[in-house]
Amino acid sequence: MDETPGLAREWKKSTHAGKDIDCYDCHKALPGDKDGYLHHKVMIATIVTPKDCAACHEKEVTQQQPSHHAKGGQILASLDNLMGEVIGGLPAVNAGCRQCHGSVVELDAKNMPTAETWPNTGIGRINLDGSKGSCSACHGRHRFSAAQAREPDTCGKCHLGPDHPQKEVYEESKHGILFASFRDEMNMKSKKWVVGVDYTAAPTCATCHMSATQTQGVTHDVGDRISWTLRPPISQKLNMIKLENGDEFDLPASQPLPKVGDAAKGSTVKQIVSWQKRREKMKDVCMACHTDRQVNQHYEQFDNLVDLYNDKFAKPIAAMMEELKKAGYITPAPFDEKIEWTWWEIWHHEGRTTRHGAAMMGPDYTWWHGIYEVAQHTYFLWIPEMKEVVMKKDGNTKFADDLLAKYFKPIDGHDWYFNGLSKEAIDKVRKGFEERYGKGSLK
Structure with missing residues (x-):
């Protein structure tokens, strides 16, 4: 505590501290942990992984591990990463891409994470114990606050910019405007946080994608309510295939569906959640406030x-x-x-x-x-x-x-490119323009 007094003070404000969960409870290294090292006569690990968190939060980690968030590290084999490493450069990838998507954690000769792979709280970090992701990406160390994870700014660490501007879009939307206006009415620190019951002023990112409604529980699977994929060149509606081994994957609606019991990706199909069902889950959130x-x-x-x-x-x-x-x-x-x-x-x-x-x-x-x-x-x-x-x-x-x-x-929408704007379209614009700015104003 003398070495990191600020972290200790944050921990003292946490729910963990109130339940007598201390540093060692989370950082202890089990026999066989690759990243374990001796610290003040006890074996500890620097990185606390979702597998460690699952000792107490099994349900949440079970939902998180097959999620889109946990798979964020898959960018390491993508065109985005090729552009970053080759055209940009590895230092830019380490300080940029991997701080959101996650890195593959590597150790030095002293069993300490290397500078190329740590610090890193990327949402899809690939950990030495086989788990994926970082709970502290959303629940910041060392307070691990649920209220903080509900804040749009938390999501904005990664979800902003030209290729994924969700935070900017949210702030422009009526939802974001209402949140900014009535933030003190959002009851963010409430343990139970049901939209339409515990708060009504506005939804946050967490409201729509993760939080409870009157008919749905909290989920740490952020893709559970998403019916379109908006990431690739061409969008498709997505069915979700859940497997017996706990994993899941999206299957475009244009592809044939497997059947329950079919072999798939090294396991067998346990459940199929259609894109329509995923949409109904999101609509349920909306209808806490809307018709x-x-x-x-x-x-x-x-x-x-x-x-x-x-x-x-x-x-x-x-x-x-x-x-x-x-x-x-x-x-x-x-x-x-x-x-x-x-x-x-x-x-x-x-x-x-x-x-x-x-x-x-x-x-x-x-x-x-x-x-x-x-x-x-x-x-x-x-x-x-x-x-x-x-x-x-x-x-x-x-x-x-x-x-x-x-x-x-x-395609009708391209007709203007081949044949020019129609006289009817131009006259319509001219009429509106001249009504505003005077006759003859549009030359």
């Missing part, structure tokens, strides 16, 4: 936006990118041509932003930071770049023009 009509119509608006993004932009561009690769206009290697960076940002940045904006009712992120930039970059960056790579090889743009005719021209 079913309002909730259903929000989802209709959300679905329509995702379908617009998918069908007008993502699917045809992805198909054209594949044809360009097959025909040898661009290489199979990622990120070695400008057009690949442009497509990456269309889906990975603006595409995700518009989809999350619609999901969480953030109009500015849905439009100006979202579909507006998707469209702008498609028409005035990606298409010219496609024509450029084709021209470079063929000396003309015929292959590019043929792709646009095949994939874009049949």
Whole structure:
């Protein structure tokens, strides 16, 4: 305690301290622990893992281990990580990507975590004892407060920025505005925290994705109520396949469902949770405050936006990118041509932003930071770049023009690109503009 007095004081304010759970109870190293070392004549470990927490919090860890959060470390084998390590550099990955997604913990000769892998409270940290994740990513050491984990700022450590702007979208939304206005009415420190009962001012991120309703208990499986995936180039609705070994995985609704008892991923299927059931769980949260009509119509608006993004932009561009690769206009290697960076940002940045904006009712992120930039970059960056790579090889743009005719021209939303804005559309704009600014103001 003399070595880290600040941490000791925080611990004294915790529920742990009130139940006589001390430093050694959490940090003790069991026989066989790879990271155990002698400290003041007792064997301890620096890193407290979900497996350690499960000694008291078994239910919570059982829910957390198969979750999207615990699997955050899977980025270590992704295009994102390739970009980070190769194009950026490993120090940037260690101090950046891995601080949210998690690192693979490694030890030095003294059984201490290496500087490349520690400190790290990444949500998907891969621990030496085989467990995944870090409870302190949300429940900050050493107070481990449930109230702190309910704060949107806690989620904002990772869920912000151009490729996952959930915190910014939330703050813009009516929900976020209400939370900021009536924060002192949120009863955040209550042990029981049921939306519509213990608080009514606003939901937080935890409310929608994890916390209790009058019909659902708390869950530490953050994907349990998510029916769309908004991360990849093309969104799909997701069924959840739960396995006998305690793991689970998402299966796109476009793929055939297994049956209970079927072999899958080294185990057998225990339960299938359809995307519709996952959506009903989220709707249950919404209906703590809203009517079913309002909730259903929000989802209709959300679905329509995702379908617009998918069908007008993502699917045809992805198909054209594949044809360009097959025909040898661009290489199979990622990120070695400008057009690949442009497509990456269309889906990975603006595409995700518009989809999350619609999901969480953030109009500015849905439009100006979202579909507006998707469209702008498609028409005035990606298409010219496609024509450029084709021209470079063929000396003309015929292959590019043929792709646009095949994939874009049949879509009504692209008609203006081929034929210009209609006189009717221009006259409508002119009328509204002149009513506001005077006759002749729109030249």
